[in-house]
Amino acid sequence: MSSLDHLDDHQKELLNQFQAVTQSDDFEASISRLSHYNWNLERAVGSVYEANSSHDSAREKLEEEVASSTSSQQPSSNQAAAVTATSSSSSSSSSSTSPSPRQQSSSTAPQRPFRLGLFSLLTWPFGIAWNITWAILSFASRLLSRPSITSSTNSQQQQQRQDPRTVAARFLREFEIKYGETHAEFYQGGYSQALENARRDLRFLLVVLQSDEHDDTEQFCRETMTSEELVNYLREKNVLVWGGNVRESEAFQVSSTLQATTYPFMAIIALQQSSSTSSGSLKMTVVDRIEGPASPSTVIRRFDTVMQRHGNTLNRMRMERDQREMERRLRQEQDQAYRESLKADQEKERQAKLEREAAAKAEEEAKRAEEERLAYAEKRKQYVRYLCRKLPAEPTEGSVAKLSFRLADGERVIRKFKGDVPLEALYEFVEAYPLLKSGENVEDVEEPSDYKHKYGFTIISPYPRTVYDPSTTKTLEEEKSLWPSATLIVDIDDIEDDDEEE
Structure with a gap:
């Protein structure tokens, strides 16, 4: 430890x-x-x-x-x-008076x-x-x-004191307390940040360094840096201004880098093409230095001279940058339009696909429904033939009921039925009558599987009006209105609607 x-x-x-x-x-x-x-x-x-x-x-x-x-x-x-101690008593007097x-x-x-x-x-x-x-x-x-x-x-407190933004804010606050709020717009950040911003935005950078130990500092700040003429000029020319007091470590380092010898000190920095390298790279370079007190007109005149000498380079760079920015925006807009068009085409394709799938599904369902309808119709025909085969012969003797049917086409048919048959026998006869009338051979017909027959007509008695249900278990003898004889009407139902419901 x-x-x-x-x-x-x-x-x-x-x-x-x-x-x-x-x-x-x-x-x-x-x-x-x-x-x-x-x-x-x-x-x-x-x-x-x-x-x-x-x-x-x-x-x-x-x-x-x-x-x-x-x-x-x-x-x-x-x-x-030792010699003095061994001398005689006679010499002791002389030694006491003279050494x-x-x-x-x-x-x-x-x-x-x-x-x-x-x-x-x-x-x-x-x-x-x-x-x-x-x-x-x-x-x-x-x-x-x-x-x-x-x-x-x-350490943390000292780092906080040395934070560039804190130092810049303190410099601005002290400047405004001493000289008022009318002054050049000082950049609120570190020197390296101001340098990078000026490089990125292709702006002139004005570095202002002052020292409290120099007598010219107060006059310079009060008359030059607060001059409305200079403030308006710097704002019009879009000049980035960074200021600092050399008592701060960052400003002191900047003064050493810029080799300032007299305060107040001003340096005009601009992005220039380096001639020291073969590639001719660009770097921020000091293009003019103003050491000692200077009037606003002097600073403006020096700035005009610098801009005449180096402004064309920055203007060319700005044009190239604007051209690149315009090309970039154009490419971005084209890419955006392409993406939107592609998205619209994809949406159309998706909708078309959904419509095709829906149409295919509807067609498939219609086909299946048609197949089911045809299969049902075929089974219905088979069932009617099956009814013809199982229909008993007309009785001639015994307890019988004589019934007269008026069919839907106006034809009248008379048929005898035993008294013990259910009412459904009447419906089976009416259903099988057209086939019986045609004389078709139905001997080998079997009852269809998975089929439930539904009659497409209703048998009623007109006086009094009575509707006979084929699903009832009553026999003819039990239904007084049918025994021993009766006249019945066959009323045709809407078969197509019934089929759709089925």
Whole structure:
């Protein structure tokens, strides 16, 4: 685990400031020094510059030389002290009043270190002043250029401060507060974005850089950048304007790229064909530079000159771009028309297919219905022949009923029936009578399968009017209106409707 993980936010902030001042990238050494001084930033920074200053190095070197010379002279001093201790009492009085030559040498030896220490004492304030000045300048430089490296929160805040849109909005807000809302329309974005937009839209780009440290900045902004003449000119010529203050990192980088030396600084940039490459590619190029204060008329005049020199190239590019755009729109419209026509044809084909399928289905159903009708008609004929075959002979004796039928064609038929036959026997006789009358051979006819016969007529009695149902189980004897004789009428039904219903 890194040592940074053990630090709190306050300690991380102190570490950032310490590294910014001392220009140090060694985290462990910086943390160790701050910990040694109990996280006292001033003492830790002072210890670094006191140890590294040239004055302290020279002083330490001189002290080392003095220490070495003193150590070399110490044996001679000890010998002189031994000789003095063994001298007679007579010479002690003389030694007390005048020192020996060795004693004079030992007493004058420390004068050289004393002079060096005095020199160091006199120059010490100048070294401290230089160290403090250098620390302040380094600290300011690191704060402006060095990003945060220990705290993710500080990093996000600094990125937010350096966001191009935020910086552009801040520049515009400060400009309007100082000089009013009448000014050139500054692009609200980064320099690279403005450059790309000018390249894409084939527009001239005017870069305006200013510095608060120059005395001409306020007059230039108040008189030139807020001039209605210049504002209208830039709007009429569709010039893209990007402005920035060099105290911001992006504007400072732009000034370095454009090699600005004097502020206020203006650069006119346009898309030009590069002559350095064989392919002649296009790139954004500075076509004019205006350094120092300039009046609105001067800026307009310079712009007119630039447009006369380079405007034809941009106009040609715009025409080519418009031509390509028109061709693209034409192709798009043609493709759209083709797609719509294809869609309409596909819709027509789909409708035609549906109609063909519906017609085929209707035809198939009609064919099937016709086949069913023909099959039903054939089975009906077979059933009528079957009725002729199974119809019993007319009785001549016994309990019989004599019935007179008036058929639909007006023909009258008289027929005798036994009294115990059901009423359906009357319907069977009327149904089979035309075939019986024709004398057709029906001996080998069988009853058709899957067939239910339906009579196409109704037998009624006129006085009183009575309709006889063939599905009833009554016999002739049980029906008083038919016994022993009766006149009946055969009423024909609508057979076609009945067939359709079936």
